[in-house]
Amino acid sequence: MELRSRWFWTVIFMQVLAAPTGRSVAVRFLNRQLVHVVIGQDLVLQAELDLPPGDRVTKVTWEHEARKGASGRTTVAEFPAGGPDGRTRAEENGAVLRVRNYQREDGGVYSITVTDQRGSRGVARCTVEDYEAVHHVSVMVNVSHSSLHCQEAWGTDPVFTWLHEKASVTAALGRVSADGSSLYLDAPLCGHFTCVVSNILGQSSDTYTAEPCEEESHSLAVAVVCLMFLLLVVGGLAFLLWRKHGQHNNRMERFKFFSTIVSKGTF
Ligand SMILES: *[C@@H]1O[C@H](CO)[C@@H](O)[C@H](O)[C@H]1NC(C)=O
Numbered sequence: 001m002e003l004r005s006r007w008f009w010t011v012i013f014m015q016v017l018a019a020p021t022g023r024s025v026a027v028r029f030l031n032r033q034l035v036h037v038v039i040g041q042d043l044v045l046q047a048e049l050d051l052p053p054g055d056r057v058t059k060v061t062w063e064h065e066a067r068k069g070a071s072g073r074t075t076v077a078e079f080p081a082g083g084p085d086g087r088t089r090a091e092e093n094g095a096v097l098r099v100r101n102y103q104r105e106d107g108g109v110y111s112i113t114v115t116d117q118r119g120s121r122g123v124a125r126c127t128v129e130d131y132e133a134v135h136h137v138s139v140m141v142n143v144s145h146s147s148l149h150c151q152e153a154w155g156t157d158p159v160f161t162w163l164h165e166k167a168s169v170t171a172a173l174g175r176v177s178a179d180g181s182s183l184y185l186d187a188p189l190c191g192h193f194t195c196v197v198s199n200i201l202g203q204s205s206d207t208y209t210a211e212p213c214e215e216e217s218h219s220l221a222v223a224v225v226c227l228m229f230l231l232l233v234v235g236g237l238a239f240l241l242w243r244k245h246g247q248h249n250n251r252m253e254r255f256k257f258f259s260t261i262v263s264k265g266t267f
Pocket of ligand 1 (some may be wrong): 142144145
């Protein structure tokens with residue numbers, strides 16, 4: 001009985017010892033794994049710290065590693081001590097890193113290392129890239145399948161919009177793909193198709209010019225010409241009839257005149 005009790009307390013004691021080491025500091029980024037930053041704006045990275053109960057953070061270290069170049073990893077900010085440079089700073093108990101006036105050389109991989117009072121550590125990484133403007137928009141056409149495809153070179157988060165003759169594409173004209181980059185036509189491939197690609201830095205576009213949409217205007221022109229021809233024919237006939245009628249009347253008058261003279265025996 002006494003042996004069993006001792007064994008029981010030993011197990012409990014070992015569990016108590018093991019419990020804190022079983023759970024360590026967990027760190028993850030609230031941002032997406034890939035963050036794009038506009039040059040000149042502030043880069044803000046926010047990490048979420050998950051600590052075991054009773055644990056407290058004693059140190060947070062933010063490091064930066066440029067993707068290209070052999071500069072290696074440098075510490076950019078620390079908590080509780082401030083960063084080596086006033087431009088980068090750890091805020092909110094070290095969970096947030098702020099880099100003022102982001103520049104191209106600030107891109108790369110950022111890591112946060114969180115240490116608790118027992119020396120347990122948690123690490124998370126996040127990649128940061130420049131937010132790029134939209135470049136080189138081009139529209140390609142697939143004539144056999146009545147579809148248009150828009151491409152863009154390297155802009156960040158491009159949003160595609162289609163215009164036909166400078167107006168928004170309607171359902172009657174065709175269907176746009178889920179990402180917006182393709183337009184599948186239900187209507188004939190004619191007129192001007194413009195693909196506008198935009199993101200927060202601006203927009204760029206390209207226009208594909210197909211054969212003019214002239215069915216309606218063409219038929220209208222044909223109708224006008226037919227009408228004019230008809231008017232000409234009717235007018236001409238009316239004129240001829242009028243002239244013929246007039247000559248006949250004249251002749252009749254002259255005949256009457258002569259017959260009057262003859263009957264009166266003037267000659
Ligand atoms: C046109 O689209 C069809 C279907 O997507 C594809 O099989 C074909 O290769 C395309 N043609 C050209 C010239 O791109």
